[in-house]
Amino acid sequence: MVKPVSGFSKKTKAEKIEWLSEAYLDNDPSATLVLKKYWNSDTALQKLHDDFIENTLSNYYLPFGIAPNFLINDRLYALPMVLEESSVVAAASNAAKFWLSRGGFKAEVIATHKNGQVHLNYKGAVKDLTSFFAEVKPKLIESISEIQRNMVKRGGGLIDITLVNATEKLEHYFQLHCTFETKDAMGANFINTCLEQIAHTFKTEAAGHDTFKAENTFPEVVLSILSNYTPECLVKAEVSCKVSELKQKQIDGKTFAEKFVRAIDIAKAEPRRAVTHNKGIMNGVDAVILATGNDFRAVEAGVHAYASKDGQYTSLTSATIEHDTFKFSIEIPLALGTVGGLTSLHPLVAFALQVLQKPSAKELMEICAVAGLAQNFAAVRSLVTTGIQEGHMKMHLMNILNQLQTTSEEKEQTVNHFKTHAVSHSAVVEFVNTLRTQ
Numbered sequence: 001m002v003k004p005v006s007g008f009s010k011k012t013k014a015e016k017i018e019w020l021s022e023a024y025l026d027n028d029p030s031a032t033l034v035l036k037k038y039w040n041s042d043t044a045l046q047k048l049h050d051d052f053i054e055n056t057l058s059n060y061y062l063p064f065g066i067a068p069n070f071l072i073n074d075r076l077y078a079l080p081m082v083l084e085e086s087s088v089v090a091a092a093s094n095a096a097k098f099w100l101s102r103g104g105f106k107a108e109v110i111a112t113h114k115n116g117q118v119h120l121n122y123k124g125a126v127k128d129l130t131s132f133f134a135e136v137k138p139k140l141i142e143s144i145s146e147i148q149r150n151m152v153k154r155g156g157g158l159i160d161i162t163l164v165n166a167t168e169k170l171e172h173y174f175q176l177h178c179t180f181e182t183k184d185a186m187g188a189n190f191i192n193t194c195l196e197q198i199a200h201t202f203k204t205e206a207a208g209h210d211t212f213k214a215e216n217t218f219p220e221v222v223l224s225i226l227s228n229y230t231p232e233c234l235v236k237a238e239v240s241c242k243v244s245e246l247k248q249k250q251i252d253g254k255t256f257a258e259k260f261v262r263a264i265d266i267a268k269a270e271p272r273r274a275v276t277h278n279k280g281i282m283n284g285v286d287a288v289i290l291a292t293g294n295d296f297r298a299v300e301a302g303v304h305a306y307a308s309k310d311g312q313y314t315s316l317t318s319a320t321i322e323h324d325t326f327k328f329s330i331e332i333p334l335a336l337g338t339v340g341g342l343t344s345l346h347p348l349v350a351f352a353l354q355v356l357q358k359p360s361a362k363e364l365m366e367i368c369a370v371a372g373l374a375q376n377f378a379a380v381r382s383l384v385t386t387g388i389q390e391g392h393m394k395m396h397l398m399n400i401l402n403q404l405q406t407t408s409e410e411k412e413q414t415v416n417h418f419k420t421h422a423v424s425h426s427a428v429v430e431f432v433n434t435l436r437t438q
Contacts, residue, residue, distance in 0.1 A: 071104025107366035186337030284375030293342030293349035
């Protein structure tokens with residue numbers, strides 16, 4: 001039976017691996033060898049990776065790919081994409097190529113404000129808290145003057161603080177809602193530092209305030225934290241063309257456009273479809289976010305909350321046919337940064353940003369929104385024409401062949417065979433076994 005380990009974080013990497021091998025791997029040398037295979041031979045670079053998180057044992061590689069030919073606001077981009085799912089980069093590239101000759105993608109940042117809250121309990125009279133807040137607000141702002149000095153120099157900083165009465169949601173619940181501009185930084189650490197100082201100042205001032213002392217009822221700070229729901233940090237991307245330009249191999253432009261719009265309308269109306277629909281969008285968005293060192297978990301949480309903003313989970317994209325013109329667009333919240341965090345530490349992040357021609361945070365928002373729109377176009381186009389599996393399984397074929405440990409000759413024969421046959425795992429296994437029998 002495995003026993004709890006004490007002081008694990010203080011062990012060396014070798015000691016951590018030795019403990020793990022003894023406790024869970026039956027001292028299997030092949031298991032620990034896998035860890036060492038993924039170490040970087042450049043010791044300085046490996047040390048850098050080791051310091052990103054705690055208790056690091058090795059590196060976990062994901063493919064770094066490029067989707068070229070993205071014309072965004074009349075500027076040509078090649079999009080770096082990091083993910084493990086086959087067919088995503090190919091689909092994005094195909095969508096980019098399709099729209100390249102149709103005017104490309106247009107993108108626009110609508111707003112860039114981020115936010116955080118100091119969450120409060122207060123059981124006294126609302127008018128007393130409101131009066132106190134009006135009195136103390138200038139002191140709250142002044143208390144972070146040093147923290148935000150450099151951010152203000154760059155044109156950012158605290159925008160405003162408002163007192164929110166949220167007692168309809170939860171008894172005795174109030175917020176100090178703080179709005180920030182963080183320019184090219186994602187700004188999470190900056191916002192959280194400001195919020196904690198605001199909370200400290202608020203608490204200190206409240207403790208000495210006569211009204212609260214007389215009633216012996218003080219506002220209590222529960223927690224202070226930024227929000228990853230950023231509907232005021234919004235970007236829109238779109239494409240459009242004449243319906244006739246949408247002609248596909250086996251379907252005319254008008255029919256394709258009508259089926260495409262209907263598919264989007266279904267994703268708007270049916271949450272079960274919308275979830276998968278939006279997951280496909282995030283295939284593109286997350287891949288660029290990972291490549292550029294941004295927080296895809298924060299983005300995912302905020303985007304899916306935004307998809308539910310009207311009370312039902314729905315599609316993030318919209319499609320219409322207006323006067324013989326097809327329009328397809330996306331609007332999503334994206335709180336991103338191009339300075340700070342991994343952007344200044346991870347060499348491949350720096351490389352990705354260089355490939356993107358060193359974008360500002362606003363430009364990166366536009367690029368990521370376009371990646372999501374392109375991915376969604378490619379997916380819905382497949383769904384309303386050939387079906388999603390034909391292209392996906394052919395891209396997945398190489399994964400199956402690698403699982404079967406096929407030789408180069410077997411791979412070549414199998415790929416040629418499945419150019420004209422439907423791909424499934426069982427069909428590939430059967431064909432490879434036939435080759436080996438022969």
